[in-house]
Amino acid sequence: MPFASATAAEAFHPCALIPIYNHEDTIAATVAALRAHGLPVVIVDDGSDDATRVVLDGLVSHDVQRIRLARNSGKGRAITAGLITARDAGYTHALQIDADGQHDVADVPRFLAEGRADTNALVCGQPIYDESVPRARLYGRYVTHLCVWLETLSFTLRDSMCGYRLYPLKATCAEIDRAPLPARMDFDTEVAVRLMWRGVPVRNLPTRVIYPENGLSHFHMLHDNLRISAMHTRLLLGMLPRAPGLLWRKRKRSAACAV
Template sequence: MHETEMKYCVIIPAYNSERHIAAVLRDVLQYTNDIIVVNDGSTDRTLQAVETFMAVGVDVVSYPRNRGKGYAIGKGFDRALARGFTHAVTLDADGQHRAKDIVGLAEAADGDQDAIIIGSRRFDNPDMPQGNRFANRFSNFWFRIQTGISLPDTQTGFRLYPLHKMNRMRPLTRRYEAELELLVRSAWRDIKLIAKPINVYYPPSGERISHFRKGRDFLRISLLNTVLCIIAVIYGYPSMWLRRVWKYYVRR
């Protein structure tokens, strides 16, 4: 891609996030008004809370049935492309991400507009739940097997995507595993992945909101990793090798 002026928006997938979504939006609005909230079939007052921000430019995509985070991200990409944005930052609606880190992701993308910028959490944070540490180590291990690439944080939802690279690539899976799937498929397409440190707030255990279903979602992720390992052998690694050989000879 020829380097042009980057025009990014912020996509926030939201499901039953009425307790935090207003504070998240106020935080993000300090840095940009180009916000797309995807209401993923919430059954509480998330949609009503978001609609109070429409007067300041917040865009809303909403549908009645919960379809999962992967589906919501795909719908956000569709809206962002339709509105002419070149890049999209995704962040969570639970208040853990800090909007000030959007600036760092955007600056990193300015240096390589074809790359996915991955907000990498600090795992020395004493407030990080042990379950998060284990899940990330587990995910990082399989990502390295599937791509040959080491990343410090493959589970983070705080990322900046180049939309022209994602235009024909939507998550095939629909829930939490979709974010890992997107990284693996991007690596196979030789899209550069850049980790950028971010800060994350972890509320006390009694205040944390998680829609992760430990048994069912962990099983889905494990099944996805099995499938991706098989595809990596058949398609992923050969595809990466051919792309790199092609680039080498074209540049010569």
């Protein structure tokens, strides 16, 4: 069922959401940059080590909340916990951003402007890479792009894997309540596809993404690629009964744009 549109008067009250697992060297700078943009911050500690816990202890304040998961459960589980916490705290939107300095915090105002312009929309980062990007990771993304375009019967979502995005919390948490989302690296793609199925509009925002030298990545080439392959199989099968509705919605949107 498509998600109901928000009224023009609906409030826009965002926070930042950072999942973290053992990024003690970069988290303080990321939080400081977000606070400089006036955003309260929700940090989800996904079972980090003692060194990271000490750093996070020093960051907690009136506008910086930390949730700690008892053990490492995966990026998707951490983001899910953070989204629900943000909703329950009264925020309307959550800006997901990585803890490792990969994302350009200078683009925060651009994400927020897109969210204000359409409070129903999922605002997705569309990465602009420099030479630091691993080529295998770059080329592998195109397989997911093709799958997502099939799963949504649309070219609207330009990059479903970027972890820099602004979630509308009402629609996102309603989808979480409807059916659990993946616990690990397949979360970002599946939640975007399922929100599109739900009728949530997407705005793509080009943003610079780097792979920091000696950066810590938690992407496991074998296990995470297997999970992603299983996810695409599940989503492709889920698309089939939704295909008539997706095509009808696409045709209706095209007709509205032509008027």
